[in-house]
Amino acid sequence: MHIGIAGAGLLGRLLALQLSSAGHRVEVFDAATGPGPRELSGTEGAAWTAAGMLSPVAELDRGNEDVFRLGLRSCELWPEITSTLGVGTVCHFDGSLLVAHRADVGAAQRAVGLLEAKADAQHQPQALTPEILRALEPSIQGPSMAWLLPCEGYVEVHNTMQGLHAQGERQSVQWHWGRPVQQADAGVLKVAMQGGVESMRFDHVFDVRGVGARPQLPVRGVRGEVFLLHAPDVDLRRPLRLMHPRHSVYVVPRPDHYFVVGASEIESEDRSPVSLRTTLELLSAAHSALPGLVEARVIHTESNLRPALPDNLPVLSTGAGCTRINGLYRHGWLLAPALVERALKALSL
Ligand SMILES: Cc1cc2nc3c(=O)[nH]c(=O)nc-3n(C[C@H](O)[C@H](O)[C@H](O)COP(=O)(O)OP(=O)(O)OC[C@H]3O[C@@H](n4cnc5c(N)ncnc54)[C@H](O)[C@@H]3O)c2cc1C
Structure with missing residues (x-):
């Protein structure tokens, strides 16, 4: 399938990696001027600033049972994912x-x-x-x-973000920097370009723009x-x-x-x-x-x-031609791999 992803933050990079590994043709559009860190775009993803704690138990002070279960699953997935990036050991689980x-x-x-x-x-x-x-x-x-x-640990966020980008590149992901997506709908991304907006068609699109997904989500x-x-x-x-x-x-x-x-x-x-x-x-x-x-x-x-999001819980909504994942709040590193796994299973991708 030809997949369009709006947002090359944490979720966007994980999706690009998994989908390109599965043989799909993947294009990712981000408002930032480059793969980071610290692009002068004013939209830099939260992922770069995070401490990277993987705390399924400690986050139970705010999260619910689903956040706990997703967090435990991500703690299993992170070592597998990062071992494919060629960046050494960037996940640590000593409690x-x-x-x-x-x-x-x-x-x-x-x-x-x-x-x-x-x-x-x-x-x-x-x-x-x-x-x-x-x-x-x-x-x-x-x-x-x-x-x-x-059971808790942490991940080194900068090495991981850079590793996900580089591995995506090796797997032929097409990264488009400085290309803000104005709207993501079933099979279509409206991407800003000089002097206008281009409607680009895909077999499926993912909207993972974080705070930038407004007004399509009340984030x-x-x-x-x-x-x-x-x-x-x-x-x-x-x-x-x-x-x-x-x-x-x-x-x-x-x-x-x-x-x-x-x-x-x-x-x-x-x-x-x-x-x-x-x-x-x-x-x-x-x-x-x-x-x-x-x-x-x-x-x-x-x-x-x-x-x-208003309830501070993550959302994963999948419809024909468009999937939105957002609201990862203060536990995005904890939740992202398991949410991506859940989304791709639901779509059989
Ligand atoms: C201070 C701080 C500490 C944190 N500590 C932790 C922690 O210890 N553990 C943990 O699990 N989580 C932590 N988090 C939370 C975690 O960083 C976020 O939940 C996670 O980054 C969300 O991932 P995301 O992919 O949804 O969004 P982001 O990582 O924010 O990525 C969104 C991407 O979309 C792009 N974008 C925005 N608008 C547009 C547009 N219109 N078109 C195209 N692209 C666009 C952005 O440039 C960005 O690249 C922390 C966050 C902060 C701020």
Whole structure:
């Protein structure tokens, strides 16, 4: 089949890879001026900014049973997918940690109780003694309670996004950059070109434009801000979430002692630079759990928009000639492979 994909973000790249592997002829259109990261398009995909945590259990604080099941399935799929990209090991599954300071233990226990009630018996949070926590992650100092979520991990997002693009190219995917799609309908993409709009016909189209799918979907952007730090004195193997009544803060490792600290969650489509308030709140909270971050260098800060639907749940709608996937919100890396698998099964592609 001849397939048209609107959006070359996370979903668009995964779809292109799977569909071209299955022998289809695939063309992908994106508003960004190139494969990224950091194209000057004003539409840069949320995928580039994400911390890449794969947290089916921790995300149960907001997600439902379907998000949990899709997340577990994606955790199985990511190692398979990334092993075909020629980018080395970019998925890591050593578990993730929830930690809390003494003053916040009551709120943390309530939050963990909610996860225990929603997760199945196989995926329960495991309480850690201070000794075990120290043995697992010596750089964590200060929190008095900790839980391990053994099935969780993270993916290195930049290497994966670049690897998906390069592998698509090797599989003859045609990437069209700087080509915003104005409308996606059954078998047709209306693609902006100099001086007008071109209607392009396909056997099937996928609309995966994230926040850019408006007005065809009631999607909104939820602002998130992150920091990239370099701290040669800090060792951290697992993503760490500090359970704090006011801030939701996490630290996710990257190779060579780099760390992503995130993330604010603000109901605004403001893509302007990171605010002083977020800087103070997130970095102080991260430092309170990892004192070694005090000498870290702030390498980069970034803000972006998570694509979310009114109920904050993902949507996958398949009709004749057109499939839309959107609303991956704050767990797109967690959900995308399993949603793509579900979509392609439903279409027998
Ligand atoms: C700060 C932050 C932290 C996050 N952390 C995590 C995390 O730890 N774990 C996790 O699972 N998820 C996380 N996420 C969420 C995740 O990044 C998103 O859910 C995911 O990227 C959504 O994928 P997508 O393909 O739907 O959209 P995107 O990745 O946003 O891609 C959309 C693509 O469509 C293109 N586009 C837009 N408009 C048009 C148009 N008109 N025509 C053509 N192309 C267009 C864009 O240029 C872009 O390439 C985070 C997000 C943010 C912002």
